[in-house]
Amino acid sequence: MGRLLLSWLLFGAFLKCVLTQTAARVEKGADGKLVFTDFEPFCEYRAQDDFEPTRSAFFGNIATGFIRLVAPGRLATVIQDIDIEAFQENAGVYLIENYSTFVTAFVAIPVFFILGLILALLVPCIGAIFCCCRCCDNCGGEMLQNKEDNNLWKRWGLVSFLLCTALLLGIGCASVFLGGRTFTGSVETAINTIDTTNQDLKCYTNSIFKEFEYLVETANETVLLAVEEIQTTSEDVMMLLDDIDTVFKRVVSLDQSAQSISDSLALVNDVKSSEMDLRDALAVFTTNYNATLMSEACQNDTACKMAGFNPDDYKVNTDFQNVADVSQQQDPLNEFLAQNLSGKANKLLSDLEPILNVFQAGSFELPQSFDTNQFNTLTQHSLSQVDTLFDDISKAINDPDVDNVASQVTQYGFAGSAVLASLIGVISALYILGIIFGEIGRKRDDEPTERECLAKCGGCMLVLGWVFSFLFYFIVAMLAAWYFLFGSLGEIFLCQPLGDPSTFDALQPLLFQADPTPGVPSFQNISLSAALRSCENNEPLWESLNLDDVFGSDIDTNINDLRDAVDFSSLIDPIDLQDTLNFEESTSLTELSNIDFSALDYAQLTTELDESPVVDLSAEVSAINALADNVVSHEIVDNV
Structure with a gap:
């Protein structure tokens, strides 16, 4: 036992x-x-x-x-x-x-x-x-051992357990030998993994700078497209200015015509008033003449009786009662003149004069390309430092x-x-x-x-x-x-x-600048020791590097945001024309590049002019001309 x-x-x-x-x-x-x-x-x-x-x-x-x-x-x-x-x-x-x-x-x-x-x-x-x-x-x-057969199973039990122990030890021997080979292989694997990870991290970092270079190239292409759009916009603006000038001439001409018509209406009123005065004067003259003939002096004067004056010969033949009443036409005409379209047109041209001068004089300078030299210098400087670091790490590993x-x-x-x-x-x-x-x-x-x-x-x-x-x-x-x-x-x-972070204090300045150069990007939040802590908590290396904290949750999103943040509208002076141009499609010159000028309806500028009241004064003018001819052809005017 x-x-x-x-x-x-x-x-x-x-x-x-x-x-x-x-x-x-x-x-x-x-x-x-x-x-x-x-x-x-x-x-x-x-x-x-x-x-x-x-x-x-x-x-x-x-x-x-x-x-x-x-x-x-x-x-x-x-x-x-x-x-x-x-x-x-x-x-x-x-x-x-x-x-x-x-x-x-x-x-x-x-x-x-x-x-x-x-x-x-x-x-x-x-x-x-x-x-x-x-x-x-x-x-x-x-003491003598009990040699009965019923104790035989104890011996064989002992032998069985000893054999089992020996076999388990044999298995353990093989396991130890294989484990030793696994250990040595793990050392080589660890070194190779560190080297591979270093190369992968180098490629990843280079890809980030490549992405920024692509961003610069894309921005350059965007600038060129913006220049082409602005040049096309300038041509459309010139066409717009020509149309506005034509409209201005129409406005001035129509305003002058309206003023002439207003003057004619005033003349008609003056002629009517003169005609009434003339009739009154003739009536008074006739009355006085008849009274003179009937007077005693004239009756006793043979010469007076023989004068032969006939008032009917000097009677006004033109009947102004048939002339239309122009007072009804005067009110809408005054309303039209009160709009002061000529003043509005002059203000429009004065507001557009700076733009007209810019486009006509050719002083509107547009950049031909985006200057990438400074950006490339910064990126190449940072990239060279990162490459040098990874190369040093690779040399140290090898x-x-x-x-x-x-x-x-x-x-x-x-x-x-x-x-x-x-x-x-x-x-x-x-x-x-x-x-x-x-x-x-x-x-x-x-x-x-x-x-x-x-x-x-x-x-x-x-x-x-x-x-x-x-x-x-x-x-x-x-x-x-x-x-x-x-x-x-x-x-x-x-x-x-x-x-331990203190283990890599000497390497920290090589990878992350403690005193970064002004204008040069620095990556101070990456911790190499944190990456090597993965052996303690089995974290993936990419998570240990905390790249998300450096470049954001998504590098593509940040690059797209930066690409969208490039504002080319600053190339155009934001001259507000809302108070001058009655365009719903445009509020400022900064939006002209987004407007299809071929679709604009310039008739909107002359809607009020085209819909203004038409004054038909042909009958009045004919009556005035006939009256003038009749008055001039009779000497009574001079005699009176």
């Missing part, structure tokens, strides 16, 4: 380190269940956004669990997922919703660790007693010293795995050979103190195998305790220094 118990303890001691290391890698999965991460012998730098660590089952980790000594991860990785504020607000609900986290952090990991630690303490004590008894040839003392260090790490990793595999292989061989020699050299009737040399050699091999097992298990237990309390060696001595 002692040997059977010892075998169980040996097997438990072997599983102890596996369980300890496996439990230390327990994490909470996406579905809230406990998962065990895959073997990660080296903290790798990942540039793929879609990277997801592979998961493996519990039994798959048994073969490689005890060599997970350099994989980053510890109890704090699980504990940091606990939301302390939510736990304080409602502990019961939070425990129910996040039971897996608490089970992992406060039950699974401590239980497995304590169990392994107990086994690590019990096995040395029991092993020491067994060794003392074996070495002193007192194992069993003078430096022979780095290759030597990588080679040494690879050699040490391979040598370490070989030594570890050899140790486990020796333990496994001692167990197997001890069982074989013990069974061959054992005789059923021999007492423990009377065994033959072959049987004793087999027993010594078992003891020696146990001693090596004890040393191996003890070292693994100490490493497991260190791993549980302080984190893995790889994380402490490799990942944490790389994640």
Whole structure:
């Protein structure tokens, strides 16, 4: 029973380190269940956004669990997922919703660790007693062993457990050897990944500057198109000015005609008034003449009687009663004249005079292209600095010293795995050979103190195998305790220094200007150390670089916004013509480039003129002319 118990303890001691290391890698999965991460012998730098660590089952980790000594991860990785504020607000609900986290952090990991630690303490004590008894040839003392057949299953049980332990150790030997090769391969992969990431980041940065160059070229083309549109607009403006000048002449002519008509109407009124005065004068003259003829003096004067004056010969033949009443035409004509179209036309020409002078004198200068020299100088300066930095990083990665260090790490990793595999292989061989020699050299009737040399050699091999097992298990237990309390060696001595910002203080000024040159773009928000912290939290490299914080959430969106922000309307003076031109299509000259002048209806400028009242004075003019001829042809006017 002692040997059977010892075998169980040996097997438990072997599983102890596996369980300890496996439990230390327990994490909470996406579905809230406990998962065990895959073997990660080296903290790798990942540039793929879609990277997801592979998961493996519990039994798959048994073969490689005890060599997970350099994989980053510890109890704090699980504990940091606990939301302390939510736990304080409602502990019961939070425990129910996040039971897996608490089970992992406060039950699974401590239980497995304590169990392994107990086994690590019990096995040395029991092993020491067994060794003392074996070495002193007192194992069993003078007591005779019970040789009945019903105890045979105990021996075969012991043999079976020893063989199982030996086989598991053999599997562990192969796992250690393969793990060592994986470790050395991971070192090379990490270096190559860093180099590839450096090249990818260089290409990405160059593409950003290429995008800005494309923006400049696009802006230049946009300027040329704007110049062509403005030139076309200038031709349309000249046509517009010609049409406005024609309209102005029509307005002045019509206004003058209206004034002439108004003067004619006034003349008609004057003639009517004169005609009435003339009639009154003739009536008075006739009355006086008749009175004179009837007077006594004229009756006694023969000469007076013989004068032969006939008033009918001087009667006005023109009847102005037939002349139309022009007073009805005067009111609409006065309304038309009150519009002062000539004044409006003069104001229009005075307002358009600056534009007319600009286009007629050819002083409207347009840029032929967008000056990109200054912008190209800035971008090329920044691009050269970035390229130099990435080239220096690439040279540093490919430096022979780095290759030597990588080679040494690879050699040490391979040598370490070989030594570890050899140790486990020796333990496994001692167990197997001890069982074989013990069974061959054992005789059923021999007492423990009377065994033959072959049987004793087999027993010594078992003891020696146990001693090596004890040393191996003890070292693994100490490493497991260190791993549980302080984190893995790889994380402490490799990942944490790389994640420390102070590590790269010397490189920081090379990549990010602390005192940027005026006018030169600088990228001060990128942290190289933050990128290298990905070995601690497995973040993708692009997220660690925080490029979104430097260039915005979307570089294409920013470039499009910058492209839309190029305002060419400042090339045209914003002369407001809203008070002068009654165009609904245009409010200022800045919008002329968007107007189709061929579609404009210039008749809008003369609508009031075309719809003005038409005064027909032909009858009045004819009557005035006839009256004038009649008055002039008679001497009575002079006589009167």
